[in-house]
Amino acid sequence: MDTILILDFGGQSCHLISRRLRDFGVYAEVLPSDYSAKEIMARPEVKGVILSGGARSVYEKNAPEFDKAIFALDMPLFGICYGHQLLAKQLGGTVENGTVGEYGQQTLSVTKKTGLFAGLASKEKIWMNHKDVVTKMPEGFTVIGKTSHSAIAAYASKDNKRVGVQFHPEVSHTDHGTEMLKNFAVTICKIKPTYTSANLLKETIKEAKDTMGNERAVIGLSGGVDSSVAAALVARAIGENLTAVYVDTGLMREGETDYLRKAFGDKGLKLIIVDAAKEYFSALKGVTDPETKRKIIGTLFVRIFEREAKKTKAQWLIQGTIYSDRIESGLTKHSANIKSHHNVGGLPKDLGLKLYEPLRDLYKDEVRTLAKTLKLPKEITDRQVFPGPGLAIRIIGEVTPERAAIVRKAGDIIESELMHTKHWKDIWMSFAVFLPVQSVGISGDERSYKHPLVLRIVESRDAMSANFAKLPYEILETISTRLTNEIKEINRVVYDITNKPPATMEWE
Numbered sequence: 001m002d003t004i005l006i007l008d009f010g011g012q013s014c015h016l017i018s019r020r021l022r023d024f025g026v027y028a029e030v031l032p033s034d035y036s037a038k039e040i041m042a043r044p045e046v047k048g049v050i051l052s053g054g055a056r057s058v059y060e061k062n063a064p065e066f067d068k069a070i071f072a073l074d075m076p077l078f079g080i081c082y083g084h085q086l087l088a089k090q091l092g093g094t095v096e097n098g099t100v101g102e103y104g105q106q107t108l109s110v111t112k113k114t115g116l117f118a119g120l121a122s123k124e125k126i127w128m129n130h131k132d133v134v135t136k137m138p139e140g141f142t143v144i145g146k147t148s149h150s151a152i153a154a155y156a157s158k159d160n161k162r163v164g165v166q167f168h169p170e171v172s173h174t175d176h177g178t179e180m181l182k183n184f185a186v187t188i189c190k191i192k193p194t195y196t197s198a199n200l201l202k203e204t205i206k207e208a209k210d211t212m213g214n215e216r217a218v219i220g221l222s223g224g225v226d227s228s229v230a231a232a233l234v235a236r237a238i239g240e241n242l243t244a245v246y247v248d249t250g251l252m253r254e255g256e257t258d259y260l261r262k263a264f265g266d267k268g269l270k271l272i273i274v275d276a277a278k279e280y281f282s283a284l285k286g287v288t289d290p291e292t293k294r295k296i297i298g299t300l301f302v303r304i305f306e307r308e309a310k311k312t313k314a315q316w317l318i319q320g321t322i323y324s325d326r327i328e329s330g331l332t333k334h335s336a337n338i339k340s341h342h343n344v345g346g347l348p349k350d351l352g353l354k355l356y357e358p359l360r361d362l363y364k365d366e367v368r369t370l371a372k373t374l375k376l377p378k379e380i381t382d383r384q385v386f387p388g389p390g391l392a393i394r395i396i397g398e399v400t401p402e403r404a405a406i407v408r409k410a411g412d413i414i415e416s417e418l419m420h421t422k423h424w425k426d427i428w429m430s431f432a433v434f435l436p437v438q439s440v441g442i443s444g445d446e447r448s449y450k451h452p453l454v455l456r457i458v459e460s461r462d463a464m465s466a467n468f469a470k471l472p473y474e475i476l477e478t479i480s481t482r483l484t485n486e487i488k489e490i491n492r493v494v495y496d497i498t499n500k501p502p503a504t505m506e507w508e
């Protein structure tokens, strides 16, 4: 599939660029800024390169650069913000520290309405976030747009193959940013926008067939959207050779095992249900450190899959890992390890199975669209996300069966109260977190000394960032009353009003 590569110079909205491109049907990938010309050359599907924004100054010591041999590839290049400055500098232009920065929405005077700016108005609302400015363009380049403080806010080479903008077309505050990205991808790079969910499905099924051939595979089915989509997709590719394994860890949602049986039992998918609750609680006994919990859970998962794989003679382990899991587990070059997603970071080095992750490059909303293309029932596609390590990461401190029962019941109460409100469709996740502290309350006319629960309800589009849900107090009050009435170990409920970042959605 024709592809645009985005070289990541550490910009906050780097992934937004690829999201925008994919949204209008052009496949894009984010790669580290030092991805070499040689690596690009080995991929004939690459038709253009975007240099992302970044927090550094091009003249700073050790400021990230890109492989200059890329210029020899005759490949269209599009610099955004830092990328705009770097491209200008590397082609012989000059970048200086501006006297005043430009932040937020600004007006761009479009001076040339061809190429990148074809079809746009003379004045465009754009979003900027910079202090450095390009003060001299490379030889033969023309200014195609300016703002009150940037005389060279956008430039283009004569053949339009080298373009740059000081602003951010990928953010929604740039009114016609999508049109600019489309002009680059479709007109300048000559890519046909054929990256649709139907095509993606076809290509992934082919990839799965080519990868696994006639070999057998097991997939960890958690009941969530990602593993359900991965299972349905791989089942189409290798049919009978796939066995789905659901591990009941004792840390799952209320009624999860029954749900799984109902949702997948009659879908022609071979399903094995493993009751491993005792094994999990005993492995987690006395453990309080979040990363240790994740590692223990991840390792145990894999050991169980290895066991089941042996029984079914499978050589492959399939996982529903998606892009954001890999980014947050620090597996992409510029990403820090925020937490080890159990299905990514917890794999033991001596894994006795080959690993295949068909959704590894997809964002969450793409997975949901794929679920629709696969015609998975609404009850599967519209489910709330649930983390692989399950309730263990919603219990601060030691994980015990009693504490798991508290957060499980609380989660069920919270979901059942929200499900029938108009807010449900906007909610990414709603759940309770158990805190190992106690506080004083009143029960009947008696003093009580019990645990609090944290109520966490968040809205998000793709898990990379999230806002706490601003729900009416009446709804929160109903939930709080039910939690304290129906769970005898609880006498207090607090609402988590932190966004992501700085917090993460889960507490561990």
Ligand code: XMP
Pocket: 328, 339, 340, 341, 342, 343, 385, 386, 387, 388, 389, 429, 463, 500, 503, 504, 505, 506, 507
């Ligand atoms: P955080 O807490 O990182 O969560 O903001 C983002 C989304 O990812 C889910 N999550 C996980 N999913 N394995 C998973 O499959 C994991 O280890 C894991 N940790 C967090 C979380 O529930 C939220 O939807």
